[in-house]
Amino acid sequence: MTPNDAARVLAKAAAVDQRTVGDADVLAWYEILADLDPQDCLDAVKLHYAE
């Protein structure tokens, strides 16, 4: 997981809930998600909003 990957995950969430994403968000989520697979995270976003 890179910061760019974390940003893509947040971008996917932003596309749904219109949240604003800044550098601090990316940095924080990058640390949280660092050990996870980017595709898994993207899938998790999908599942989260599909519920």
Next chain:
Amino acid sequence: MARIRSVKPEFWADEDLADLPRDARLLYIGLWNLADEHARLRGDPRYVKGQVFPYDDDLPPAGVEVLLNALVVAKKAVRYRVAGKQYIFLPNLGKHQRLEAEKVPSRLPAPEDADPDEPAPVPGLDAYASAPRADKSAPDPDRSEPHEEDHALLYGSGSMEHEVPPTAAALTRRDDEPATTQALIGEWIEHCRKRPPGPVIGQVSKQVKAMIEEGIDPADVRRGLAAWHVKGIHPSALPSVVNELMNASPTAALARASPRPSTTDLRVNQAIAAGERVQAMLEGRTA
């Protein structure tokens, strides 16, 4: 000082105006209010934006300059410069409004006083006579979008610093010359107010090169680059903008005439841009 002006019913039926983007027509009406009894007004796009579109966050001064230039091309406005300051003259205002020029002297210099040594904000009308946009009687079959020249011409319109928008020669040059990645990037940088940061130039170059190598028509890339420049969005969105222009439906073309960026696109672009910044920051820290 703003003045009351009237809009005649003929305005809506004017075919010359019909070719202009909707925002340009609204701006034209706004300029009537700003013009004095000699049909002159201050011409700095930042001033015009503040007076006519104060609440439109999606329309920066560079966008207003785009619209102003469209009015110049349509021969509805003349932009000129005196002592370094920009002014606008509305040649047709007197035909439709009751102006009392003889009663009130203008505080603004006349177009005839324009400094010959200083370039006008845009080329004079004579220069535009040879521009492709002027020849409405012979439409190019390859151009399905009637306002593409307007959009592309204004590409550089944000350039407040060098304040010499593209000449008519530069405009006609666009589709005639083979466009390499370097040439396209050069044109873009030339029209930026200030030289963009290296990483941004790098990303844009990468996108342009990939599209050229993919076989996308350089003319489409050039138009896309111009439209992207006006939007001010992340370089990663450049291919989408090119695609939007290449494959636009008539409805989409109409929608583009008064662009309202999607909130979702903005949010996503913000997130991607934040990712790029953080990535660059962390890479810089580890390097």
